Amino acid sequence: MAPDRRVILGIDVGSTAVRATAFAVDGTGRHQAVREYPLLEPAPGWQVQEPDVLVAATLAATAACVADTAGAEVVALALSAARHGLIGLDATLTPVTPLLTGRDSRSSEAARELRASGQSRELHRLTGTPVRPMSPLCKLLWFARHEPRLCAATRWWVDLKDYLLHRLTGTMVTELSAASGTGLFDVRRREWSRTILDLAGVSESQLPSVLPTTAVLRLSAAVGRAVGLPSGTPVVVGAGSGPSGSLGAGAIDRTVGLLTLGATGAVRTVVAAPLVDPDESFCCGALTEDAWVVGGAVRNGGDVVRWAARTLAPDLAPSPGDDGETPALLDLAERVAPGSDGLVMLPYLLPDQGTDEVAGPPGALLGLRAAHSRGHLARAAVEGVCLQLGELCDRLAALTPVDDVRLAGATFRSPLWRAVMAAVLGRPARVVGATDDATLGAAALGLFAIGEAADLREAVTRLAPQCADTDPVPVDPALAATYRGLRTKLPALVSLACRTGEILAETTVGLSARARP
Structure with a gap:
């Protein structure tokens, strides 16, 4: 039988770099290209990026990855991106603001006021997104207070991935994972919340329509020429970096917790439906319609x-x-x-x-x-x-049962980090890889979306059959x-x-x- 020469590209646009990885559909290998970009701080606490710089980096990484596949057929591109960002676009779909990243804290005052007023609990219950400066809801409140003229000139408010999808396909849409991280989306009714939109001072017509994370768009001819792919190549809209990372690490069983540690750290697990904690701390976001990732993060990691x-x-x-x-x-x-x-x-x-x-x-x-x-x-x-x-693990386990903890991230290459983390947890934990690979998760979701895998677990196993669990770290x-x-x-x-x-x-x-x- 002739070898399967097809590949699928998983593309993850993170906080400081975009990674494009071509995975052989038969699991026989991969090629990766990385392009970095700066995180800008024009004022204390402001953490922004230029949207078109990220687009250029995405195209460059994609083109390099395509070139490395040596003529293999690319069956699809599948996207993953950091959530909680906000970009304002004018009527010509040109950015009128930078990308306010999830790290941007200019809206701290708005977040404090919502919590002091008692509104935060209901907002968190509806949206699954804590009322924090990272939330696009709080960012919109900041713009309404400090930049009213800019708000009046803004036709669209979009997430990072929404803008990327528009530039790649010419279609202005968002998807369930990105929408569920905005603080504006009713996660149970699966629609924009009119009550919260009124609070934020925006209309539903200023927000993109919401697609499933498995929806498939088509690559535009211009972008295809730029990256070396045919016009009309399938583009799977995909999920956020966190949910994609959980899938890439294979941590999608209902009782498995994924603890990731790089520069920052996070703890996540997958549940069947949106789950909101009473402490208003954990964020809930979609991987698919019936797989939701709930968890929290720390900025102070490795x-x-x-x-x-x-x-x-x-x-x-x-x-x-x-x-x-x-x-x-x-x-x-x-x-x-x-x-x-x-x-x-x-x-x-x-x-x-x-x-x-x-x-x-x-x-x-x-x-x-x-x-x-x-x-x-x-x-x-x-x-x-x-x-x-x-x-953080204890608080997550109090919210939903977690019987098994997996460790992922470059920091856990160190025996000391592994030993201390397992001892703090008080039970053995498995290291599942050098990183929670969001590009693998994006590609696996893409493989499932185009009908090449029966379910998400089969998709991950097909693309990365060598990623078996290691022996538990002893306590x-x-x-x-x-x-x-x-x-x-x-x-x-x-x-x-x-x-x-x-x-x-x-x-x-x-x-x-x-x-x-």
Whole structure:
């Protein structure tokens, strides 16, 4: 039998790079191209990108990936992209705003007001999206208050993927996964909420129609020429990066939790229908009509140890091209006893997702003594990150049963990270790959959408048959006991750090006032 020469392209447009991966339909190989772009901060707390820069990077990565397939037939493109973004377009479909990313926090005040008014609980219940600065709802409230003329000139409000789909296919639409991350969409009725649209000051006609994530559009002739593909090549609209990452990691069983750790961290699981937590913390987003990903994220992940390397041990910091890893510093950390000899790090170098830029616990090193070395500081950083992820796992398990936890992400290449994380969880966990591969998830969803796989699990297995589960990371009982003790003290330590931060802020304000002429 002749080999199957067909490939499907999974394209994930993330916060700092687009990755295009061509997967052989028979699972015999893959080719990947990556194009990076900057995350801009024109004002404190503003995190934006130029939409057309992201489009150009997407086209460049796609063209490079197509060229690497050496003439194989591309059966479809399937998209994945970061959610919670917002772009304003005029009547000619030209951007009148940059892309306000999910990291943009200019709408913190609007989010605080909604929570203070008591409206946030009902908004979260309807939409599955917490009332936080990341939410496009809060971003729209900011625009209404600060840029009324721009709002009047805006014909469309769209997500990042909506804009990409328009540029690739000429069609202005959105899809269920993107819509369910806007804070404007009633996830149970599967429609834009008129009540929330009135609150945001926008009309339904300013928002794209909502397609299933498995809907198929067609590549335009102009884009086809640019990337080396035939006009009319199927384009599967796909889901968000988080849901796609869960699918790519194979973590789509109802009782499996996926814990990912790179620069940031996240905990997710899949449920059959939208699920909203009473604490208004977790976000719920669609993978398909009957598979919804619920979970939460932390901004302070593996980057905390990289900060420690840059700040405390520059001679051990990674060199350019080392993929941001810190093996030398982690080697020192491995020589330190669990618990870091009484040193505890609260790793909130950045305000965590779920808090405002001016609120939430500050980062802190508690129990610092002269005997502590930089190895202690590094180990305390690893332990601090794992402890906050453990708390997130516990909260998710309280919301929906999670019997098995999978670990994914480049950070878990480190034996220390794996051992500490498993011990904090208090049970074995499997490492499912170097990363939660959103491009694999996008491609698998695409394969299912075009009828080449009976279900999502078959689609993942066909494209990546070599991605079998590894043996569980064993749990050291002594290590687990140490971290159980730390976890019982963590709430009190966080409260102490918050109060200390408030006192210092009051002192700083007082000193500044006295220093004014």
